[in-house]
Amino acid sequence: MSGSSKPTRPTIYDVARQAGVSKSLVSLVLRNAPHVAEAKREAVKAAIAELGYRPSRAASALASQRTNSVGLLIDDFRNPWFVELLSGLRSVLDPAGFTVAVADLRLETASGRNPVDGFLAQHVDALVIAAEAPVDMLRNARVPLVVAGSRGLSAHLEADVVTSDDGAGGRMAAEHLLAAGHRSIVHLSGTGEPAAHRRRGYRDAMSDAGREPLVFGTDGGTDEADGFRGMQQALAAVPEPDAVFAANDLMAAGALAALRDSGLSVPERVSLIGYDNSPLAAYEYLRLSSVDPHNREIGAESARMVLSRLESPDAPPRRTLLGPTVVERSSVAVR
Known part of the structure; x- marks a missing residue:
């Protein structure tokens, strides 16, 4: 058996030592804070690149009480309608520094798992519901909820809603x-x-x-x-x-x-x-x-509602209704 030890991940302390600065200054650089001398900022960036350092999301979440993550619950991965919704969601959340986790209600429940419990165990900041989930599954979520699409859930839950007509x-x-x-x-x-x-x-x-x-x-x-x-x-x-x-x-x-x-x-x-x-x-x-039904815009508006709700948790629920359009291709003939 080899006597070599298991490689360890570099820490923020390693970055600080390599750059010749304090841990708090490394934290400022990671947050892209202003008022950091450019020479020290570049030294920290060089140390991060050389060491292959990746900030700990768990540590960041612990410090900020946020994970900058959103859970998206869909009905069925086999139906590609959600692709555009996910694209719209990420077009707004990615630039805001959020990640999106996706779960399939059909698969999770068939396996005896509660996908909402799974999201909450990951400490997501909000949930976007694009599935016909049971109301009881969502009632005690205790995070902001946005319902995407015609789901019939908004009558039973305190949630923002964006849907097509x-x-x-x-x-x-x-x-x-x-x-x-x-x-x-x-x-x-x-x-x-x-x-x-x-x-x-x-x-x-x-x-x-x-x-x-x-x-x-x-x-x-x-x-x-x-x-x-x-x-x-x-x-x-x-x-x-x-x-x-x-x-x-x-x-x-x-x-x-x-x-x-x-x-x-x-x-x-x-x-x-x-x-x-x-x-x-x-x-x-x-x-x-x-x-x-403009699913991409439904996704983008759902993301905007998430960010707005995180900033103003006590604001009244919002409802947005989008108008659909017909896209003509070649499967309809004129008689």
Whole structure:
């Protein structure tokens, strides 16, 4: 066995000794504080680089009572809608010196773990909830909460909320298909509040146009397999619809597979529109028209709410509602 000792991480004291300054001056340099002589600042930076020193986040948190970290809870890593939300969140939090930890509600609960407890064990400063979490899971979080999206949680919790108008988005999708000349329009839906809002908007648009709403899958989930099954159910009842509106892009991908299996090409025979304008919709293979709820802006506004709440913890809860838009690609044809 080798007699060499295990390498030790350099400490702030090592940096101070190497730079020939005090520990407190090293702390000032790490905080980018003003009024530090440039020569000493450069000496500290050189010592940090030479030693490979990394400041201890735990020590910084202990001193400031902050970890400069935010927990983001999402429903399902398999659905790429959250990618833009995370990008928007980080576009604001990164420059402010915050890190973001992400947890998947589906995976954590399936493993018997409470993801909120996990975040709190990491001493996050705030939570952004982009999932349909049970209210009891969040009620005693004791950190600022921001609800991102249509979650139905704000009625039961003291939380800031930023969401897109999913009811308006569902109406937009149906009206876009109606304006393209489609009449028999199937809607693939699922459980959960966002799907319910989108379904309501679709129903309202169809009723206003004097058309029968054709809704399938309300008792199932909203992933690709659910879209495939829902489309199969729809085709059994409506053998050749003019168009399909799926509650999200993942369901639209499943619907596309079911349509192709049935010999119905998109958009030549059936038009198809999704929801979320996720990276999936922009893939060249799909080129899926989709309703854009502006998830990146939802993420950025959620981050701004977090920072504002940390600065003003007693301010009244805020609610921001964003308007969705339709992004046209090549999955909808004009009849």
